[in-house]
Amino acid sequence: MQLALAVLSDTGRVRSNNEDSAFIDPATGLAIVADGMGGHAGGHVASEVAVTVVADSMRRMDRRARIQEDAVVRALQDAVFAANDHILAKARQDPELFDMGTTLVACAFLANRVVTANVGDSRIYRIADGAIVQVSEDHSLVAERVKEGLLDPKSEEARMLSNIVTRALGMDQVQVDITVEDLAPGDTYLLCSDGLSDLVEPEEMAAAVAAHGPDLQAACLALVDLANARGGPDNVTVVLARAG
Secondary structure (H helix, E strand, C coil): CCEEEEEEEECCCCCCCCCEEEEEECCCCEEEEEEEECCCCHHHHHHHHHHHHHHHHHHCCCCCHHHCHHHHHHHHHHHHHHHHHHHHHHHHHCHHHCCCEECEEEEEECCCEEEEEEECCCEEEEEECCEEEECCCCCEHHHHHHHCCCCCCCCHHHHHCCCCECCCECECCCCCEEEEEECCCCCEEEEECHHHHCCCCHHHHHHHHHHCCCCHHHHHHHHHHHHHHCCCCCCEEEEEEEEC
């Protein structure tokens, strides 16, 4: 199965620096988005380290192992743990980076399956047969309270708490969600930082992708433009991956 990939990352309309990082590699079927956090340069450093470590770990896989679902699951999980170790080590070396951390979402595409990894509140969506579904689960205070029926996701309180994540790389202990699902021709996966998902509804994302047909790069630009047109208060990063 062929895989088409596109990526775009933008600083947004308010912030002066971009703390998001992203990576795509058609050769290994890998897509990653990370949204950094932390004072000074910490956010960008954390997201860049996470993406680099995960990408390098997956690219080092043996070619035969790369087509085996169980091996890819183990490798992706281990790569996320390794990224966390690297971030913690770097933070210990530099006092200015002590509180840095990052979210991370990743997709590893096989012939007819896709393995996903998720830590934090960046998101993975699947667009198929005209419908869009969130594959990842937000690891955030808002998501937990909404799930428990304690908070209206559209409320002012939810908006004020929206930047609090309950899982991130850079914590002493990290949990990663791993999923495996079938992959069919035409399925499109959208990975994004919350600079997009906080401002653009899933149905709007699906419509923007559909409007640009096979041009995934144009769809990425349309999504970023849509977030920026609504104020662009945060960095915006989008990756699109389509099985063909």
